[in-house]
Amino acid sequence: MAEKARGGSGKKISRERIDILFHHAREWAHDDMELARRCILLARRIAMKHRIRIPRRYRRQFCRSCHVYLIPGHTSRVRIQHGKVIVTCLECRSIRRYPVVKQNIR
Numbered sequence: 783m784a785e786k787a788r789g790g791s792g793k794k795i796s797r798e799r800i801d802i803l804f805h806h807a808r809e810w811a812h813d814d815m816e817l818a819r820r821c822i823l824l825a826r827r828i829a830m831k832h833r834i835r836i837p838r839r840y841r842r843q844f845c846r847s848c849h850v851y852l853i854p855g856h857t858s859r860v861r862i863q864h865g866k867v868i869v870t871c872l873e874c875r876s877i878r879r880y881p882v883v884k885q886n887i888r
């Protein structure tokens with residue numbers, strides 16, 4: 783692998799690319815799951831190469847094991863148990879748990 787890019791100027795472009803890739807993944811997730819998966823894989827590869835983190839809002843939208851785009855009721859099952867959100871990937875059956883973020887509702 784040849785590494786041409788040097789310096790930190792590529793990070794901003796990379797973040798934009800990740801944004802675009804997740805946007806496409808979301809659009810394709812219903813029609814072409816494989817295409818959506820490839821978008822996510824590519825986004826992750828860009829993030830790894832430039833050592834940037836996938837934004838938090840995207841991190842819960844794909845399966846970390848098989849990179850499928852998670853759509854509740856379609857590719858994932860979402861349950862709330864003991865104050866935790868439990869997301870099961872229906873593709874590879876991997877389970878992830880997140881704490882429920884409580885908002886002040888009055």
Ligand SMILES: [Zn+2]
Nearest residue numbers: 845848871874
């Ligand atoms: Zn999965």
